[in-house]
Amino acid sequence: MRHACALRSVDDPLHVNYSDKNTNREDRLATVELTNISKCFGRTAVIDGLSMSLNPNEFMVFLGPSGCGKSTLLRMIAGLETVDSGEIRIGGRRVDHLPPGERGVAMVFQHYALYPHMTIRDNMAFGLRNVGVARDEIAARVAAAARSLEIEHLLERRPGQLSGGQRQRAAIARAIVKQPQVFLFDEPLSNLDASLRVRTRVELAGLHQRLGTTMIFVTHDQVEAMTLADRIVVLNDCRIEQVGTPMDIYLRPATSFVAGFVGSPRINLLPVRIEAAAEGLARATLPDGTLVQTAVPTAALPQGDTTVGLRAEHVRIASEGAAARGTARVVERLGERTLVHVELKGGAMLVAEDAGLSTVRAGDEVGLSIDGARAHLFDAAGRGHHAAG
Amino acid sequence: MTRPALSGRVAVALVVVGAVLMLVPLLWVLALSLKSNAELMADTHSVFNGRYTLQNYADLVGDGQVFRWIANSLIVSLGMTAGVLILSSLAGYGFARLEFPGRRLLFVIVLFGLAVPEQAVIIARHQLFSWAELHNTHGALILPGLSAPFGVFLMTQYFRAIPKEIDEAALLDNASRFTIFWKLLLPLTIPAQATLGIFTFLSAWNDYWWPLISATNKEMFTLTVGIASTQMNFAQTEGLGFLMAQAVFAGLPILIVYLLFQKYIVQAVAGAAGR
Ligand SMILES: Nc1ncnc2c1ncn2[C@@H]1O[C@H](COP(=O)(O)OP(=O)(O)OP(=O)(O)O)[C@@H](O)[C@H]1O
Ligand SMILES: [Mg+2]
Numbered sequence: 057m058r059h060a061c062a063l064r065s066v067d068d069p070l071h072v073n074y075s076d077k078n079t080n081r082e083d084r085l086a087t088v089e090l091t092n093i094s095k096c097f098g099r100t101a102v103i104d105g106l107s108m109s110l111n112p113n114e115f116m117v118f119l120g121p122s123g124c125g126k127s128t129l130l131r132m133i134a135g136l137e138t139v140d141s142g143e144i145r146i147g148g149r150r151v152d153h154l155p156p157g158e159r160g161v162a163m164v165f166q167h168y169a170l171y172p173h174m175t176i177r178d179n180m181a182f183g184l185r186n187v188g189v190a191r192d193e194i195a196a197r198v199a200a201a202a203r204s205l206e207i208e209h210l211l212e213r214r215p216g217q218l219s220g221g222q223r224q225r226a227a228i229a230r231a232i233v234k235q236p237q238v239f240l241f242d243e244p245l246s247n248l249d250a251s252l253r254v255r256t257r258v259e260l261a262g263l264h265q266r267l268g269t270t271m272i273f274v275t276h277d278q279v280e281a282m283t284l285a286d287r288i289v290v291l292n293d294c295r296i297e298q299v300g301t302p303m304d305i306y307l308r309p310a311t312s313f314v315a316g317f318v319g320s321p322r323i324n325l326l327p328v329r330i331e332a333a334a335e336g337l338a339r340a341t342l343p344d345g346t347l348v349q350t351a352v353p354t355a356a357l358p359q360g361d362t363t364v365g366l367r368a369e370h371v372r373i374a375s376e377g378a379a380a381r382g383t384a385r386v387v388e389r390l391g392e393r394t395l396v397h398v399e400l401k402g403g404a405m406l407v408a409e410d411a412g413l414s415t416v417r418a419g420d421e422v423g424l425s426i427d428g429a430r431a432h433l434f435d436a437a438g439r440g441h442h443a444a445g
Numbered sequence: 446m447t448r449p450a451l452s453g454r455v456a457v458a459l460v461v462v463g464a465v466l467m468l469v470p471l472l473w474v475l476a477l478s479l480k481s482n483a484e485l486m487a488d489t490h491s492v493f494n495g496r497y498t499l500q501n502y503a504d505l506v507g508d509g510q511v512f513r514w515i516a517n518s519l520i521v522s523l524g525m526t527a528g529v530l531i532l533s534s535l536a537g538y539g540f541a542r543l544e545f546p547g548r549r550l551l552f553v554i555v556l557f558g559l560a561v562p563e564q565a566v567i568i569a570r571h572q573l574f575s576w577a578e579l580h581n582t583h584g585a586l587i588l589p590g591l592s593a594p595f596g597v598f599l600m601t602q603y604f605r606a607i608p609k610e611i612d613e614a615a616l617l618d619n620a621s622r623f624t625i626f627w628k629l630l631l632p633l634t635i636p637a638q639a640t641l642g643i644f645t646f647l648s649a650w651n652d653y654w655w656p657l658i659s660a661t662n663k664e665m666f667t668l669t670v671g672i673a674s675t676q677m678n679f680a681q682t683e684g685l686g687f688l689m690a691q692a693v694f695a696g697l698p699i700l701i702v703y704l705l706f707q708k709y710i711v712q713a714v715a716g717a718a719g720r
Contacts, residue, residue: 167610
């Protein structure tokens, strides 16, 4: 019952109607600009000279492997971590020297960080009381946020009496009542079970549409990033690898790291030899000698070691007209499609895709047809080169 | 199947024996306190028959001296408990949450305090209090107890166990450092406060040695010292019932504390054993 109920609110966007006259919607459409941000812990640099800017109303996702500095970056925006150098502006106002409470941000923590001894109502009201919002105003905002997240019946309970999903909603509600200019989420879904995570993800997308507030969301889950983001910032090793829309990131990965991090199964990366072919497009020779005609112009491609990136959906099992041959080693049946791990002559492995009802079995000799026009090339520095356009 | 049941029964039997061993002297005291002094002087066997009387309690109330001692004990115990709770909470918060130079060293020094027995410092302490002319004041009885390394250690561990995310969420909620301490962290340490408070109160109430040394004026006796002072020697036969009534009276506050905080005491002991 509750399940159906929770889903309905997404299809039927409730407009959160705040009774607050002072903050209208425009005030909350804030840009976020980071200029040349650096941060060290002791002698290790965690963030090094990073700049980026967010448009108002944007849903930005920080994506990257564990330990790459996503949380640190988010916490610097929140003011929980100091900035060693650089500037942070929110809505044009410089905030990097302001205490967290004065930056106009609200944060949802990974472990919720609800105040255990307070009721959910008091949890939500706490921040408003601290800045002296009037009593009936608080009541109205709490009621509106509780209605929006369907936790009205939980308001008198304490966090310990809620399930993980309910705590998550309470934590989001606590952020909403503050009517911040920017919402910050630090892996808020990682403590939920798989089905709840998917549901909450959909609700978050709905919430963003309803509120129209700038949001920054940290995750190491590429599916969360792809589904939620207007734009994704891919971070690795204290640097930005790429900033772009989800499709940008997927279709035109700026580096081999991005290509390898985004997409499931992992993109095939194989060392290749390059030669110029017709119309100035590069032709790649795979380790087993197979020729792949790419659509990447040779002009921009530097000399030296080159890697080809081939997504599984562009390498298909084919009985005739096969460009390459190999032996199926592992067959993963996912239902709608089948992934076949193929060993090429010479030992290189390649993941190929086949129909859901594939008849391939481990040990079979298979042919592969490769869609070279969709191949990516990465130079020795890892930079990506793609088909023009 | 029968073995666990059997061992369970043996355990219960042992607990019952233990309880009886501990209860009999207490009941004996209670029974003696209800007999007239004259009767007890002849023979304590009369406890099991004959007349019972509340005369000893009436004398006690009439005497008044014991109330003075109880008041002293209450002032000292409550004062020490309040002081220890306040100081340990503040110090614990500081060690757990503030960054300052020398923090680790200071904490180690506090921990060393756990290893110093009272006997080792008592002469120096006596001289210090003599010099400061503090003897025979409540302050003299309270002050030494305020250096409570165990309390500081306990509260530090407790504050450390509270996730930092709570502080951070509160910072984003515009809470000041004091608000965070007072409204968020302190309420979360209530179980530890209760444990520490109870143990401090009980040990202050039962303390004998330092009050015996410091309080030489009868007016400043605590209950333990006072009752002991009315006792002549171990083979006392005179005024036995009255003495027992005093003992019962002395035990009452402890009983009340126990009944009120039973839950926390059991938790504290179970927690200490479990760790
Ligand atoms: N307070 C700190 N002191 C020292 N080093 C720190 C501190 N906080 C973070 N680091 C280091 O900074 C790096 C980035 O940490 P951060 O928490 O930002 O990673 P993350 O991308 O959020 O990872 P995860 O996905 O695991 O949460 C890590 O190498 C971490 O060890
Ligand atoms: Mg993190």
